[in-house]
Amino acid sequence: MTHSFLSVQLQKGAHLFLYVSHTILIPSNQKLQINYGGTIMANYTKTTIGKENRIELHEKLSLTGAEISINELPAGANVPFVHSHKENEEIYGILSGNGKAIIDGEEISLSTGDWLKIAPAAKRQFFASDISGITYICIQVKENSLEHFTAEDAVID
Amino acid sequence: MTHSFLSVQLQKGAHLFLYVSHTILIPSNQKLQINYGGTIMANYTKTTIGKENRIELHEKLSLTGAEISINELPAGANVPFVHSHKENEEIYGILSGNGKAIIDGEEISLSTGDWLKIAPAAKRQFFASDISGITYICIQVKENSLEHFTAEDAVID
Numbered sequence: 001m002t003h004s005f006l007s008v009q010l011q012k013g014a015h016l017f018l019y020v021s022h023t024i025l026i027p028s029n030q031k032l033q034i035n036y037g038g039t040i041m042a043n044y045t046k047t048t049i050g051k052e053n054r055i056e057l058h059e060k061l062s063l064t065g066a067e068i069s070i071n072e073l074p075a076g077a078n079v080p081f082v083h084s085h086k087e088n089e090e091i092y093g094i095l096s097g098n099g100k101a102i103i104d105g106e107e108i109s110l111s112t113g114d115w116l117k118i119a120p121a122a123k124r125q126f127f128a129s130d131i132s133g134i135t136y137i138c139i140q141v142k143e144n145s146l147e148h149f150t151a152e153d154a155v156i157d
Numbered sequence: 158m159t160h161s162f163l164s165v166q167l168q169k170g171a172h173l174f175l176y177v178s179h180t181i182l183i184p185s186n187q188k189l190q191i192n193y194g195g196t197i198m199a200n201y202t203k204t205t206i207g208k209e210n211r212i213e214l215h216e217k218l219s220l221t222g223a224e225i226s227i228n229e230l231p232a233g234a235n236v237p238f239v240h241s242h243k244e245n246e247e248i249y250g251i252l253s254g255n256g257k258a259i260i261d262g263e264e265i266s267l268s269t270g271d272w273l274k275i276a277p278a279a280k281r282q283f284f285a286s287d288i289s290g291i292t293y294i295c296i297q298v299k300e301n302s303l304e305h306f307t308a309e310d311a312v313i314d
Contacts, residue, residue, distance in 0.1 A: 043279035044260050049270050057248070058306065061274040065246050065298030066223065067306035068272075082314035087305060089222050091214070093294070095252070103201050113206050115225075117218040122200035123314060137250070137294070140310070141222030145302035148244060149215065149224040153297070157239040157280060 067140040073099065073128035085120040091139040092116045092126075099127050099134035110134065119143070224297040230256065230285035242277040246300045249273045249283075254291035256284050267291065276300070 047060040049070060057068040073079070082102075092101070094114045101108045102125050103118060110116075118124055120143055128134040204217040206227060214225040230236070239259075249258070251271045258265045259282050260275060267273075267283075275281055277300055285291040 043276045044265070045274045046265060047272050049272065056307070057272055057274075061248065061272060063246070063248065063274055063303070064300050065302045066248065066296060067303065068248060068250075068296065083311045084314075086310050086312060088303075088310045089220070091218065091220065091223065091225060093225075108201070108203060115204050115206065115214055115218060117202045117214075117220055119200045139223060139225065139296060140303070140306050141298050142302050142304060143221050145222045145299050146220070146224065146245075146297070147299060149297050150213070153243050153245045154240045155243060157241070 065141065065145070069138045069140075070095075070135070071126075071138060072133060072135045073126065074133045075128055076130050077133075078127040079125055082123050082125045084123050085140075087142050088120055088140045089143040090118045090124075091141070092118070093137045093139075095135045095137060097134035098129040098132045100129070101126050110136075222298065222302070226295045226297075227252075227292070228283075228295060229290060229292045230283065231290045232285055233287050234290075235284040236282055239280050239282045241280050242297075244299055245277055245297045247275045247281075248296040248298070249275070250294045250296075252292045252294060255286040255289045256291035257286070258283050267293075 045061045047057065049055045049057075053072050055070045057063060057070075058066075092110075092115065094110050094112050096112050098109075098111045100110055101116065103116075103122050105123075108116070126134075126136070202218045204214065206212045206214075210229050212227045214220060214227075215223075218225075249267075249272065251267050251269050253269050255266075255268045257267055258273065260273075260279050262280075265273070283291075283293070
């Protein structure tokens with residue numbers, strides 16, 4: 001997919017900026033067909049993960065819309081830096097154990113079954129509790145990228 | 158964000174179709190600034206899930222780049238339909254139990270720790286095994302929507 005800006009000079013000195021994500025030139029006697037995901041490839045990929053401290057699935061599964069990692073912090077450990085993101089929102093799900101996140105200075109306690117969405121700009125850091133490790137999934141997606149989902153995007157056979 | 162098609166009639170009967178995802182009208186003496194995720198809102202949302210058969214997180218967490226569901230099929234049960242997608246790739250992770258997927262007629266056995274990415278067009282159906290239920294996460298994202306991730310998208314404090 002090619003992304004570009006198209007700038008159109010209007011009267012009175014205004015500019016109309018169009019952020020163009022798809023450009024298709026077709027003769028007028030052909031039907032317009034847009035195939036998302038038209039790359040020829042197998043329709044699925046599969047991997048199996050074990051007990052590693054951090055697994056990243058983007059390469060393993062040839063993901064195109066997300067990075068997904070499974071992370072394990074032992075008791076007393078923490079991610080050794082604070083970070084934010086440029087474009088991506090992150091969704092964290094606690095699979096087991098206990099710990100906390102500090103988001104923009106606010107402390108949020110976390111245990112199994114908790115889910116968090118964190119906006120790109122927020123500064124975040126994750127910690128296991130002192131007496132229990134924590135295992136969590138982190139899903140990284142581009143903010144505002146989802147257009148339709150479930151019933152609106154599904155085709156039932 | 159507003160999405161629309163702009164059709165421009167060219168000479169000789171051709172059409173130029175522009176898929177416009179951002180349109181910004183600014184005076185020519187102002188600097189163009191595009192802020193992804195510029196909506197003013199809390200920088201995170203949190204929810205806790207329990208033992209329900211299916212939980213959808215999009216509304217609960219105000220997700221903008223994914224729909225995420227946690228699904229549980231009891232032993233012997235299956236999703237009662239075959240489906241594919243228009244735009245979205247799906248990533249499935251088996252959190253516990255055993256079962257199988259049938260993808261475009263191919264049977265894939267599934268157990269804890271297995272992860273699958275399924276392309277939009279693939280026809281899929283999920284089954285618990287006859288002797289064990291299966292719990293899985295399903296992550297729906299727009300195919301080809303992720304531009305940068307992890308080191309390229311992160312800002313370390």
